[in-house]
Amino acid sequence: MQPEPQKHSALEDVQGLGLGVFLCGVGLHVLTHAGLITGQTAGIAVILSYLTGWSFGAVFFVVNLPFYILAWRRLGPEFTLKSLASVTLLSLVTELLPLGWTIGTIATPLAALLFGAVTGIGLLAMFRHKGSLGGIGVVALLVQDTTGFRAGYVQLIADALIFGVGFLLFPASIVLWSLFGAVVLNLVIAVNHRRDRYVAT
Template identity: 25%
Template sequence: MIEETKKVIVITFAAVLLAIALNIFLIPANVFASGFTGVAQLLAVVLPLSTGILLFLLNVPVAILGWLKIGKAFTFYSFLNVALTTLFLEIIPVISVSNDILLNAVFGGVISAFGVGLTLKWGASSGGMDIIILILSRLSDRPLGPLFFILNGLIVVTAGLMFDWEKALYTLVSLYVASRIIDMIHTRHVKVTALIVTKKPDELRKAIHERVTRGLTRIPAKGGYMEDDKEMLMIVITRYELYALQHVIETVDPAAFTNIVETTQIFGLFRKDD
């Protein structure tokens, strides 16, 4: 219960950050966020609905799909983040603190990225594209980064067509800043490889298989200083499963050494049905 309470507090704080980034920096400057949030901003320009309400409506079908295909806990906390973001977007007034569009783009990108990064780090997401990417990652071994690029590219082009190309360029600045901050807090890569050196390989393997639906490889290892026998468990996961894996390792073998490596592409068996 303590862990779940902490998670809800972090997700709530992250929703506040995202709402502040939108209502105080991005929306007044007509600079757009990434993913479904940016889509909601664009739709709010032409539809008689607020960005928060549109963000919520866009995420409802995605949340239903995630509930059926991914898992209840991850989807629940992701949709909770979306619902709280919608609430705070309606509560916090849209005001401009600066007339400098570059400052708005940079600070909006930084603050929103802190919100997204914290959510990812605590085993949830900001909904939308994150849930779609996670579903697709369980169906295909192909790199999924281009999907982020395509959607964000469409947002940038649409912003240029609806307003002017200067706004589109500043949107690119905001997206770049946000991606760098997410890299720092969590990881932008969809897939990562965990190399876990442990003295409790059997217990850890069993616990990982109960919480993370991925195969792993066991490699004999020997300590370089003590020369004691160990094993290295190698597992490729999505970034959304990193929180669950970290929690399992800390629970079963806190003394285990874990190295997380960025994975750009994989070949062979990875999907859930394999």
């Protein structure tokens, strides 16, 4: 018999989401230091920050704003508010980390691997506490709900477009190592984010 799921307490949600956001911030700090890109809304923000010289944190916060309206209408206030809080906190973390941590020399392959592993673990922690970093993931869920087209495929198409733009703007080696980091990130989530093994909600 399937055990009755236990809900996370508010304190557990705060620590889980906080840890997840911090780890994602660390991963993005490594990513941007190495001049790499990534997918999803963060990828859009990274590319725009490189092109404009604006900070990633500010661009990431602004890029996510339109998605909150969609999230509130279709996914509910809890998901939306947690996503808003997480995006805001991540924007602050990415602004503050460089003040206390100056990264020295790091090989591009190692930077890609470190980004993928650390950010994947961070997102995993957020998912398990019903949080997200909003953005394209919200659109993907809405498309799946309204058309039946799988959310994963929507995100895959979005990432393909983002990396396609990356090939037009950056050296091929940078984009290819960025793809490696994205693969590592998604493998961490795919292998470990199992609802049939993790029953707490």
